[in-house]
Amino acid sequence: xxxxxxxxxxxWEITPDTAEAKASRAAEIAVAVWNILARYELAVSVGKxxxxxxxxxxxxxxxxxxxxxxxxxDPLAPGTALSDAVARAESFEGDLLTGLRVQCxxxxxxxxxxxxxxxLFTVQVDIWKSDLVVVTLETYSDxxxxxxxxxxxxxxxxxxxAPRLSAALQAVSDLLGGAPEPGxxxxxxxxxxxxxxDLTVEGPAYADSWGTFGVxxxxxxxxxxxxxTENEYEDTTDHPVRYFTVQRDGRTLGYVWASTGDNAAGYxxxxxxxxxxxxxxxxxxxxxxxxxxRKLDALEALDWLRQAPxxxxxxxxxxxxxxxxxxxxxxxxxxxxx
Numbered sequence: 001x002x003x004x005x006x007x008x009x010x011x012w013e014i015t016p017d018t019a020e021a022k023a024s025r026a027a028e029i030a031v032a033v034w035n036i037l038a039r040y041e042l043a044v045s046v047g048k049x050x051x052x053x054x055x056x057x058x059x060x061x062x063x064x065x066x067x068x069x070x071x072x073x074d075p076l077a078p079g080t081a082l083s084d085a086v087a088r089a090e091s092f093e094g095d096l097l098t099g100l101r102v103q104c105x106x107x108x109x110x111x112x113x114x115x116x117x118x119x120l121f122t123v124q125v126d127i128w129k130s131d132l133v134v135v136t137l138e139t140y141s142d143x144x145x146x147x148x149x150x151x152x153x154x155x156x157x158x159x160x161x162a163p164r165l166s167a168a169l170q171a172v173s174d175l176l177g178g179a180p181e182p183g184x185x186x187x188x189x190x191x192x193x194x195x196x197x198d199l200t201v202e203g204p205a206y207a208d209s210w211g212t213f214g215v216x217x218x219x220x221x222x223x224x225x226x227x228x229t230e231n232e233y234e235d236t237t238d239h240p241v242r243y244f245t246v247q248r249d250g251r252t253l254g255y256v257w258a259s260t261g262d263n264a265a266g267y268x269x270x271x272x273x274x275x276x277x278x279x280x281x282x283x284x285x286x287x288x289x290x291x292x293x294r295k296l297d298a299l300e301a302l303d304w305l306r307q308a309p310x311x312x313x314x315x316x317x318x319x320x321x322x323x324x325x326x327x328x329x330x331x332x333x334x335x336x337x338x
Contacts, residue, residue, distance in 0.1 A: 001141075001142050001148060001149045001150065001210045001214065001271075001336045001337055002117045002119075002120075002140055002141055002271040002272045002336060002337070003140050003141070003142075003149070003188070003210065003214050003217075003218075003271065003336075004140070004214070004217055004218050004221055004271060005140075005213075005214070005217055006122075006138040006139060006140060006183075006186075007139050007140060007141060007142055007144075007145070007149070007186075007188045007189055007196075008138070008139055008182070008183055008186065008188070008189050008190075008191035008196060009136055009137060009138040009139070009182075009183035009191060010136070010137045010169060010172075010180035010181070010182055010183065010191060010193075011134060011135065011136045011137075011180055011181045011183070012134070012135045012136075012172070012173070012176040012178060012180050012181070013132065013133070013134050013135075013181075014029075014132075014133040014134075014135065014176055014177070015131070015132065015133075016130075016131060016132075016133060021127045021130050021131065021132075021133050022089075022090050022098075022127070022130065023051070023053070023086045023089035023090050023098050023100070023127070024076075024086050024090060025127065025133065026086075026098055026099075026100040026125040026126075026127050026133070027051075027075070027076055027082060027083075027086050027100060027125075029125050029133065029135060029176075030049075030100050030102050030123050030125045031071075031075055031076060033102075033123045033125075033135065033137065033172055033175070034047065034071065034102060034104065034123060036168055036171045036172055036175065037104055037106065037121060037123075037168055039168070039171070040164040040165075040168050041106060041107040041164075042104070042106045042107070042120060042121055042164060042165070042168055043104040043105065043106050043120070043121060044105050044106055044107060044116070045071075045073075045105070046070055046071060046072075046105070047070075047071035047102050047103055047104050048067075048068050048069065048070065048071065048102070048103040049068075049069040049070075049071050049075070049082055049085075049100065049101070049102050049103075050065075050066065050068070050069070050099075050100070050101045050103075051064065051065075051066050051069070051082075051085045051086070051089060051098075051099070051100050051101075052064060052065045052066075052098070052099045052100075053065075053089045053092055053096055053097070053098050053099075054096065054097050055094065055095065055096060055097075056095040056096060056097055056128070056129055057095065063089075063092045063096070064085070064088055064089050064092070066085050069081040069082050069085060071102060095129045096127075096129070096130070097126065097127070097128055097129075098126070099124065099125070099126045099127075100124070100125045100126075101122060101123070101124045101125075102122065102123040102124075103118070103119050103122055103274075104119070104120055104121040104122060104123060105117065105118045105119070105120060105274070106120030106121055107120070108120065108141055108143040108157075108161055109143070109157075109160040109161055110143070110156075110157050110160065111156065115272065115338055116272065117140065117141060117271075117272040117274070118272065118273055118274025118275070118276075119140050119274050120139065120140060120141055121137060121138060121139050121140070122137075122138045122140075123135070123136075123137055124136040124137075124138070135172075135176060137169075137172065137180070139165070142188065142189070142210075143157055143158075143160075143161040143162075144158065144161050144162045144165045144195055144196055145158060145162075145188075145189055145196055145199055146158045146196075146198050146199050146200045147199040147200060147204060148210075149188050149189075149204075149208070149209045149210035149214065150208050150209075150210050150211060150333075151204055151207050151208055151209075153200060162195050162196075165195050166194045166195050169193065169194060169195065170194070173193075179193050180193055185205065186205075187205055187206050187209045187212075187213050188204070188205075188206075188209045188210075189204070190202075210336060211329070211332070214336065215332055215336070218269060218271060218336075219235070221278055222267070222269055222278050222281050222282065223282075223285065225282055226282055226285060226286065229289060231289050231292050231293050232285075232288065232289050232292055233258075233263055233264055233265035233266065233288060233292055233298055233301070234259075234262065234263055234264035234265075235264065235266050236264060236328065237259035237261065237262055237264035237328050238261075238327075239259045239260050239261030239262060239264075239327075240259075240260045240261070240324055240325065240326050240327065241257045241258060241259050241260065241264075241324070241325055241327070241328050241331055242257065242258055242260060242299065242302060242322035242323065242324045243255045243256060243257035243258075243268075243302075243322060243323055243324075243325065243331055244256050244257075244302070244305070244306060244317035244318070244319050244322055244323070245317065245318045245319060245323075246267075246280060246281075246284065246314075246315045246316070246317060246318075247315050247316060247317075247318045248276070248280065248313075248314075248315030248316070251273060251276070252270050252273065252318075253269070253270055253273045253276055253277045253280045253281070253315055254267055254268055254269045254270050254273070254277050254280065254281050254284070254335060255267070255268045255270070255331055255334070255335055256284050256288070256302070256305060256317070257302070257328070257331055258298035258299050258301060258302040258322075259298050259299075259328075260299065260324070262298070263297055263298050264298055264328075265288055265291075265298040265301055265302065266285070266288065267281045267284040267285055267288070268331055268332055268334075268335040269281045269335060270335050270338075271335065271336050272338060280313075280314050280315055283310065283311075283313075283314040284305075284310075284314060287305060287310060287314075288301060288305075291304050291305065302322060305317065306322070
C-alpha cells in the first residue's frame, strides 16, 4: 500500500567540517541522496523541492518559503529554479533554520511488474544555526515489509524490494559518514539501520494499520482545503459500490463512487498519483455536494456526474458505464495499492 504518512524513517546527524553550513550545502546533500535513490530506481524524474528559511527563535519569522520547485536534471547549475532559491536563502543573516525537502517519485516491484508512486520517499535536510546538519529519509510504501499494512504476508514483494532499500541506506550512510538512527516504531512497522524488522516474527502493532489509520488520514487530507458542510452524502457504506475512474492526461487519479444500497457516495484518491489525486479529488467532492444540493440520491448523483462533464482540469470519467465492486473497502484497496 502507498500511504500519505511515513511507513518509517531514518536520520543522520552531521557536524559540518567547514566553518559554516549554508543552504547550498543542504541542496548538495539532498541532490546526492537523490542520486543514490535513483541508482536503485527509488527516485525517478521529476521530483519536487520545497525550501524554507526561518529564525531559530521565532517560528513565525519566515524569511523564505518556496514550494514545488522542479528537481531538474542538473538542479544546482546556475539559473535553475533551485539554485536561484538557494542564492536567496543564503542572503539572510542570523541564527536561522534552513530546511530543504525533496519529494521523490519512485518505482516499486511486484510480480515482475513496475509500479510508480509520486511520493515513494522524501529527503529532508535541515541546517540548525549553520552548525548542525540533519538528514532524514522517509518512505511511504510497505513494499519493504515482510507483511503489508493490511497484515498480509508478502514474501515475494519483500524479496524484490527490501534489498534495494537496504543497499540505498548503506550508500547514504557511506556518503554521510555513519549509520542512521532508525525512526521509532510506529503503527505500521519498526525501522532498523538496514530497513525494517521482520513483522512475521513479532507481528504488527495494529491489525490493518492502513485501513485503521491510513484511510482516515487520507480522507482528512482530501477534505482539509474544503469548507465544512452538511450538504453531502454519507462517506461509508456496507453495501457494494459502483464507481467511475477519474483520469487526466492518461493517468488514473482516483475513483468517484456511490453505494448501491444507501445514500453514500464519495471520492477515493489514488494515493500513488500523489498531490494531483488530492487536488483533483477536492473538485469531485464539490461536484458531489452540488448533486446532493440538487436532491439526487447517490446513484442518481453518479449518473449525473457522467452526463455533466466537469471542467478539463478535473479530468474525465474513463468508463461509459459504472463498474461495481463488492465493497467500499475493495475500492479503497484498489486506490491505495496501485
